[in-house]
Structure formats: C-alpha cells, structure tokens
Amino acid sequence: MKILLYNPDNGITRNFMPHLWMFLLQSLTPPEHEVILIDGNAKAMTRPELVQFCKDNDIGLVGIGAMTRMVARAYLVADSLREAGFKVVMGGPHVTECPDEALGRDGGPRHADAIALGEADETWPLMVADAARGELKDVYMPEVDPKGNDKKPNLQPYPHIPWETLDLDQFSLVPKIFQPVMSKFGEGWGKFFVVPIETGRGCPYGCEFCTVTGFFGDSIRFRSNESVIEELLRLKARAKKEKGQIAVFFIDDNLAINKKRLKGLLRDMIAAGAILPWVAQISANLLEDEELVDLIAEAGARWIFIGMESIDPVNMADVNKTFSKPANYQRVLDGLARRNIYAITSFIVGMDNDTVGVANRTVDEIETWAPGLPVFGQLTPFPATPLYDRLEKAGRLDRPKHWLDFAPFVMAHDPLKMSIEDAKKETFDAWSRSYSPERNFEAINSIRHAPIDTRVSHLVARLFFRGIYFPQMGKRAWLKLIFDNRRSIISLSREGITTWRQFRKRKRLEVPAVQTNL
Numbered sequence: 227m228k229i230l231l232y233n234p235d236n237g238i239t240r241n242f243m244p245h246l247w248m249f250l251l252q253s254l255t256p257p258e259h260e261v262i263l264i265d266g267n268a269k270a271m272t273r274p275e276l277v278q279f280c281k282d283n284d285i286g287l288v289g290i291g292a293m294t295r296m297v298a299r300a301y302l303v304a305d306s307l308r309e310a311g312f313k314v315v316m317g318g319p320h321v322t323e324c325p326d327e328a329l330g331r332d333g334g335p336r337h338a339d340a341i342a343l344g345e346a347d348e349t350w351p352l353m354v355a356d357a358a359r360g361e362l363k364d365v366y367m368p369e370v371d372p373k374g375n376d377k378k379p380n381l382q383p384y385p386h387i388p389w390e391t392l393d394l395d396q397f398s399l400v401p402k403i404f405q406p407v408m409s410k411f412g413e414g415w416g417k418f419f420v421v422p423i424e425t426g427r428g429c430p431y432g433c434e435f436c437t438v439t440g441f442f443g444d445s446i447r448f449r450s451n452e453s454v455i456e457e458l459l460r461l462k463a464r465a466k467k468e469k470g471q472i473a474v475f476f477i478d479d480n481l482a483i484n485k486k487r488l489k490g491l492l493r494d495m496i497a498a499g500a501i502l503p504w505v506a507q508i509s510a511n512l513l514e515d516e517e518l519v520d521l522i523a524e525a526g527a528r529w530i531f532i533g534m535e536s537i538d539p540v541n542m543a544d545v546n547k548t549f550s551k552p553a554n555y556q557r558v559l560d561g562l563a564r565r566n567i568y569a570i571t572s573f574i575v576g577m578d579n580d581t582v583g584v585a586n587r588t589v590d591e592i593e594t595w596a597p598g599l600p601v602f603g604q605l606t607p608f609p610a611t612p613l614y615d616r617l618e619k620a621g622r623l624d625r626p627k628h629w630l631d632f633a634p635f636v637m638a639h640d641p642l643k644m645s646i647e648d649a650k651k652e653t654f655d656a657w658s659r660s661y662s663p664e665r666n667f668e669a670i671n672s673i674r675h676a677p678i679d680t681r682v683s684h685l686v687a688r689l690f691f692r693g694i695y696f697p698q699m700g701k702r703a704w705l706k707l708i709f710d711n712r713r714s715i716i717s718l719s720r721e722g723i724t725t726w727r728q729f730r731k732r733k734r735l736e737v738p739a740v741q742t743n744l
C-alpha cells in the first residue's frame with residue numbers, strides 16, 4: 227500500500243524545519259508499504275491538487291498530523307480527501323486533546339476515519355496493518371499500565387531515520403537559483419537544512435499554558451547517547467558529501483532537564499566528533515551551570531531557545547513557571563554570549579498581570595541584555611491545558627474553539643488588565659521595535675568583539691527570523707528590508723572582505739614555509 231503523510235501549512239509562512247513525526251512514522255512503517263511525505267509548508271498544494279496527487283499515486287492511506295493552530299486547515303484537507311474516497315487517519319497533539327472533534331462525535335462533521343491518541347510509535351504499525359486489510363478502527367491508543375497510565379515508548383531502541391538517503395530537497399532553505407553560487411562558498415552552502423532530532427521526551431514542569439506535560443507525561447525518557455551520536459554522524463557525512471550545510475534542532479522540550487545526562491551526551495558528542503551547528507530548547511534556570519554551558523559551546527551550539535515568557539514575576543507565578551526567574555535572565559544570556567552563543571528568547575503578551583505598555587517595558591529590559599532573537603506570542607488556551615480549564619471556569623473564553631476560526635495575533639480570551647485589541651497592538655509593537663533597522667544595527671554593534679562569522683549569522687538571523695512568524699515577504703519587501711538595514715550590511719560586508727583578504731594573504735605566505743619544511 228502507498229501511504230501519504232501530510233502536514234498542513236500553518237497559513238502564515240514556510241517553516242524553517244520539517245516535522246519529525248513524518249520521518250519517525252515513515253521509519254516505523256512496515257517495509258512492505260511505501261511512504262511519501264508532503265509538508266504543506268515547504269511544498270504548497272491546493273486541495274484539488276492534493277486529491278489529484280493521491281489519485282495519480284494510487285494512495286491507499288493518508289495520515290495527517292497537526293498542531294492546534296493549523297487543525298482547521300488539516301480538517302479541510304481531510305474532508306476533501308475523504309470526499310474523493312481516500313481513507314484518512316489523523317494524529318498529533320490536537321486530535322489527542324480533542325478526539326471527539328476529528329471523529330464528529332461532538333455534533334460537528336467527521337473529518338477522520340481513524341485517530342491515533344498520544345505517542346503513536348507503537349500504534350502506527352497497527353493502524354497501517356488494519357488499513358491495509360480494510361479494517362480501520364476509530365481510535366488507536368497506547369496500551370495502559372495497571373495504574374491506568376499510557377505506556378510510553380521508552381526510546382531505546384530508537385527507530386533508524388535514514389537521513390543519509392532521504393529526499394530532503396523540499397526542505398532546503400537555499401532558493402534553487404542561488405544553489406550553484408552558494409555551493410562554492412566556504413565548505414559549501416548549496417543546500418541548507420535544519421533537521422529535527424530528539425534525544426528525549428517529556429517535561430515534568432507543568433507550566434499552565436503548555437500541553438507537553440499532559441501529552442508526553444512527566445516521566446522523562448532518553449535515547450542512548452550512542453544512537454543520538456550515530457544519527458549526528460550520518461547527518462555530518464551527508465552535509466560534507468552534498469557540499470551543503472546541516473544544522474540540527476534538538477526538539478526536546480528541555481534538553482538540559484537532566485543536567486548529568488546532558489553533560490554525558492555532550493562529552494560523548496565531542497569525543498566522537500559528532501559536531502554540527504545546533505539549536506536547542508533549554509529553560510533559563512538550567513543555564514547557570516558554567517560547566518554545562520562550556521560543554522554546550524564546545525559541542526557546537528549556536529542558538530538556545532529559552533521560554534522566558536515575561537519579565538514580571540507575578541505573571542510567572544500565574545502560569546506556574548516560578549522556576550524561571552526574570553531577575554536571572556541577563557546573567558544567563560551574558561554567560562551564553564561570552565561563548566558566542568545567542569538566545570532565541572520567547573515572550574508571551576496578554577498574561578494576567580500585563581497592562582498597556584508591556585511591549586515597551588519588556589523591550590526596554592531586553593535591550594539591556596546580550597542581544598538575541600526575541601519572539602512574541604500571546605497567551606493561548608490550548609485545549610486540555612490547566613490554563614484552558616481555569617479560563618473556561620472563569621467564563622473568560624471569548625472563542626472557546628478558537629482553532630476553528632484561527633485568527634493570528636487575536637487572543638481567544640479576555641486578558642485581565644487590557645483588551646484583546648491592546649494585546650494585538652502590544653505584540654506588534656514588541657516585534658517592530660525588536661527588529662527595527664536601528665535595533666539591528668545596535669545589536670550587531672554590541673557584539674563587535676565577537677568573530678565576524680558570528681556577527682554575520684546574527685544579522686542574517688535577524689533579517690530572516692521575522693519571516694518565520696509573519697507572512698513571507700515578496701521581492702519588493704526584501705529589497706526594502708535590505709535597503710533599510712544597509713548600515714549594518716555595509717559595515718559587516720566591508721569587515722568581511724578585509725578579513726577574507728587577510729586570510730588569503732596569510733595562506734599565500736604560509737605555502738612556501740610549509741614547502742621548505744618538507
């Protein structure tokens with residue numbers, strides 16, 4: 227049977243990275259079936275095009291996964307495919323949290339023939355077998371232990387994802403027309419992929435707005451160091467062979483949740499030479515350990531994603547995140563910056579203690595820290611979170627099923643101390659101030675002691691990053707962005723050219739010396 231795994235686009239921009247679930251389920255599919263992957267964020271297709279694709283390729287089963295924010299799109303795609311006679315199964319966080327919706331048991335229309343609840347590593351092969359026999363059940367869920375809890379996959383052994391042979395072209399971040407030129411740069415930039423890797427699952431912290439503790443459970447499971455390193459080495463070999471670049475996103479919710487384990491993993495990575503540039507999510511409280519941060523730097527980290535949420539401790543207490551202390555943020559970021567690692571700092575607007583002016587107050591403070599890439603979202607009540615329950619009980623949900631009429635940057639509940647409109651304006655203000663050409667120049671200038679390549683990649687990240695969260699800009703907008711940021715671009719380019727010339731000169735001078743020695 228031919229299976230299509232499909233991830234709907236998020237309706238805003240292309241993702242910078244493919245979704246791990248697709249590769250994982252592909253690897254867990256019994257070998258007699260063929261699996262095709264399409265990520266709507268990378269390969270845009272209309273619904274009729276997708277239906278035609280399934281007809282042309284004789285697809286026997288379609289699997290769709292979605293986060294809450296793109297589930298309405300997922301349902302539309304599922305509806306079109308089912309109307310055309312294809313069997314559709316769905317999985318992922320949203321259908322796990324709202325299973326009745328996908329199955330049409332809540333009074334609405336049915337969107338899926340079957341759903342997988344929770345982690346599907348073990349149920350997916352069963353679903354495929356049932357689908358091949360034409361005997362799909364409605365619901366597939368993990369086995370439960372005697373205490374009634376889901377039995378979670380222990381990740382040892384971990385499925386082999388054949389990164390070295392997978393066709394990743396739809397996910398390269400280098401536009402095709404630039405590939406020939408870019409492949410000649412340095413070690414080669416003809417292709418650039420960000421690849422998701424997990425080293426463990428689960429987070430015990432239970433922040434009020436987060437679905438992770440509920441979904442993956444509070445017991446943490448890790449892969450063996452050997453299996454992570456083996457995967458990294460295969461990716462490194464592929465990058466070299468293709469004259470491209472591969473960066474890794476460790477998608478664990480909190481890579482340092484067990485510091486001892488992470489130190490061991492990083493030491494093993496260093497010893498095995500399994501070093502690629504990487505990004506990971508780590509909470510601020512775990513980044514004050516100097517030994518750990520040294521290892522993080524030595525093992526290739528470039529960016530750390532930190533869920534800072536708010537600079538107001540009252541807000542942090544409201545969402546059960548007091549383990550993360552705003553008073554320590556500056557120290558943590560300075561510690562990372564000393565090692566040429568910068569942070570993607572994530573903030574939430576519209577928390578209960580936020581008032582008008584929160585954007586300026588927050589950005590004022592951020593600007594006193596080592597520069598990073600701040601991102602600003604809004605407090606969102608995802609289904610099955612403690613936050614959702616609290617707001618529902620308090621009658622504060624303005625759009626209880628906000629995902630069915632998804633509206634970017636429009637809060638689904640009433641913030642306590644400002645309006646929904648205020649929250650939207652504050653969010654936009656925070657973004658525009660943080661990425662204005664003046665701020666970009668200031669940020670790059672504030673790290674003038676850092677190596678030129680670090681500063682160039684910081685500026686490139688600043689110019690591109692906004693595009694992940696806001697609709698992709700057209701050619702004109704890109705030209706304007708470049709023109710507006712010309713001061714930073716020209717000054718770094720001049721320095722880059724001088725450094726390159728000096729490097730070439732040194733190299734020329736070194737050659738005879740080496741020959742004499744021989």
Ligand code: B12
Pocket residue numbers: 236238241243244245246247250288289290291292293294295315316317318319320323342344345346347350422424435436437438477478479603604608609694
């Ligand atoms: C990596 C990641 C991202 C990446 C993008 C996604 C990507 N390209 O991988 C980035 C950093 C960009 C991102 C952004 C956001 N993210 Co995010 N992200 C994650 C993260 C950390 C890992 C996802 C992952 O790969 N997990 C590991 C895989 C193995 O698990 P899985 O995806 O759940 O898949 C398993 C099962 O669900 C199931 N399954 C999944 N799909 C399917 C489909 C079928 C057919 C079947 C049978 C089974 C199945 O099988 C898999 C194996 O067991 C998760 C948290 C987490 N730990 O999952 C949050 C998470 C998915 N993100 C979340 C959110 C809210 C966001 C943002 C909206 C945040 C924001 N405010 O900006 C944005 C939205 C981005 C956008 N524009 O689309 C929430 C989603 C909650 C929800 N109910 O929707 C999560 C769960 C985190 C949380 N705090 O609650 N994210």
Ligand code: SF4
Pocket residue numbers: 429430431432433436437438439479480509533
């Ligand atoms: S630390 Fe991160 S992953 Fe863990 S519960 Fe809090 S927000 Fe979720």
